[in-house]
Amino acid sequence: DGGITQSPKYLFRKEGQNVTLSCEQNLNHDAMYWYRQDPGQGLRLIYYSQIVNDFQKGDIAEGYSVSREKKESFPLTVTSAQKNPTAFYLCASRGRVGGYPSDTQYFGPGTRLTVL
Amino acid sequence: DQQVKQNSPSLSVQEGRISILNCDYTNSMFDYFLWYKKYPAEGPTFLISISSIKDKNEDGRFTVFLNKSAKHLSLHIVPSQPGDSAVYFCAASGGSQGNLIFGKGTKLSVKP
Numbered sequence: 449d450g451g452i453t454q455s456p457k458y459l460f461r462k463e464g465q466n467v468t469l470s471c472e473q474n475l476n477h478d479a480m481y482w483y484r485q486d487p488g489q490g491l492r493l494i495y496y497s498q499i500v501n502d503f504q505k506g507d508i509a510e511g512y513s514v515s516r517e518k519k520e521s522f523p524l525t526v527t528s529a530q531k532n533p534t535a536f537y538l539c540a541s542r543g544r545v546g547g548y549p550s551d552t553q554y555f556g557p558g559t560r561l562t563v564l
Numbered sequence: 565d566q567q568v569k570q571n572s573p574s575l576s577v578q579e580g581r582i583s584i585l586n587c588d589y590t591n592s593m594f595d596y597f598l599w600y601k602k603y604p605a606e607g608p609t610f611l612i613s614i615s616s617i618k619d620k621n622e623d624g625r626f627t628v629f630l631n632k633s634a635k636h637l638s639l640h641i642v643p644s645q646p647g648d649s650a651v652y653f654c655a656a657s658g659g660s661q662g663n664l665i666f667g668k669g670t671k672l673s674v675k676p
């Protein structure tokens with residue numbers, strides 16, 4: 449059963465701590481993405497990776513870091529430098545699924561991060 | 565400046581009737597457009613898409629129309645069902661990176 453998994457579903461962090469959000473896909477997609485959603489807002493791009501061992505900053509990369517050591521995995525670290533880390537974080541991969549073009553992105557279930 | 569705009573934050577429709585969600589874009593380089601459906605605290609689900617070489621794409625109850633000259637697309641849901649109640653995001657892409665630009669979403673409520 450192909451798809452994207454994110455863990456955990458809910459995450460709590462104390463101010464000043466770094467935290468890493470997991471994202472795994474078994475769709476064999478090369479490209480993966482991290483977005484952030486805030487209430488009443490669309491999805492904003494944090495980081496993306498077109499291929500293993502390569503990644504690029506998105507529109508709001510400050511305070512975040514990523515790695516892409518394996519095709520299946522694209523973890524996101526929210527550092528203490530991120531000023532407003534409380535948000536809903538979404539991971540996606542891009543590629544061909546069924547009859548739709550390879551430009552289509554497919555999303556995981558999301559992780560809700562709350563900073564206490 | 566927003567490149568993809570969904571000007572209606574919310575829409576309420578009676579069950580069985582048509583729901584029409586609208587989306588405008590400004591960048592003429594966009595060549596692929598997508599609609600996603602999202603429930604609270606869940607990831608967006610891909611619904612339907614359209615390439616800029618087409619003006620209509622249909623999948624069951626969902627039809628997307630693209631008017632390139634007006635830089636406008638719309639999603640039609642017929643007939644609307646209570647389970648369609650969700651936030652719908654329009655997205656567009658163009659260029660080799662394949663990055664998507666999202667609108668802010670429209671919350672659809674389908675009343676029984």
